[in-house]
Amino acid sequence: MEPLTPRQAxxxxxxxxxxxxxxxxxSLQFDVxxxxxxxDLNDLCDRRLLQRVHGGAIYPSGASNYAYDSRRMLAADEKRRIGERAAALIPxxxxxxxxxxxxxxxVAHALRQHDGIMAITNNINVAHxxxxxxxxEVIIAGGLVRKSDGGIVGEATVDxxxxxKVDYAVIGASAIDEDGSVLDYDYRExxxxxxxxxxxRQTILVADALKFQRNAPIRIAHLSEINVFVTDRMPPEPILALCTGAGVRIEVAGEDTEAVALAAS
Structure with a gap:
């Protein structure tokens, strides 16, 4: 799937x-x-990023996530930088x-440069x-394989x-609310x-800045339960204040410079 054009983005x-x-x-705004x-709208709707309505398109509700291929294309460079920065925190x-x-x-791509790691995952793509x-050493969880994205979920996975008991958890999310809730869509996930x-022993949250603008219905955790938050842009003030108050370390992976580490104090 081709990346979004600047106009589509x-x-x-x-x-x-x-x-x-x-x-x-x-049409007037872009002079086309x-x-x-x-x-453009048809392409965005085919990717399940928008929904067509008469005369235009609407942004989808927060009840369901984008298709996997669309998620991979959204903020792809930012996710790569976040992955590299998060992996650099892991010895x-x-x-x-x-x-x-x-x-x-x-993060898994960047971890390929590490020596002697044990990686446990409920993500077939990470294992691959x-x-x-x-x-x-790669260990993959048992359970129900979700056809949409290769995620493994269910009671067997939880068990x-x-x-x-591992050194680091690396957690992604679909949305981060201003009240500090880290959110996703699938209760089983x-x-x-x-x-x-x-x-x-330590939890690293990895999420690009688009997650500050999204909604999802199910709570994974609160930011205060996270040790390090790796993102590509400084969070909005309410989220930044929550991280500071809870002692969550924020790592901002910059585009043209080395990642900037910001220790909340």
């Missing part, structure tokens, strides 16, 4: 802000024909649990990324995770994520 951002975009208004805008010879998510998959890493957090 701007249309998506506008829809996220106001909830609905109109063909006529977008209505046919061009309709093509060689560490034990790690990684949950479902396109950002945790980027790490499977041929010579010095990594499997309970067997371990959330149950596994909670168990992963409960069986790790």
């Amino acid at each position: 701007e249309i998506l951002g506008r829809a996220r802000q106001v909830g609905r975009v109109e063909v006529e208004g977008l 024909t209505p046919q061009t805008i309709r093509k 060689d010879n560490a034990s790690i649990m990684l949950n479902i998510g396109t950002t945790t998959e980027q 990324i790490l499977r041929d890493t010579p010095s990594a 499997f995770i309970k067997q371990f 959330v149950r596994v994520a909670r168990e992963i957090i409960g069986h790790a």
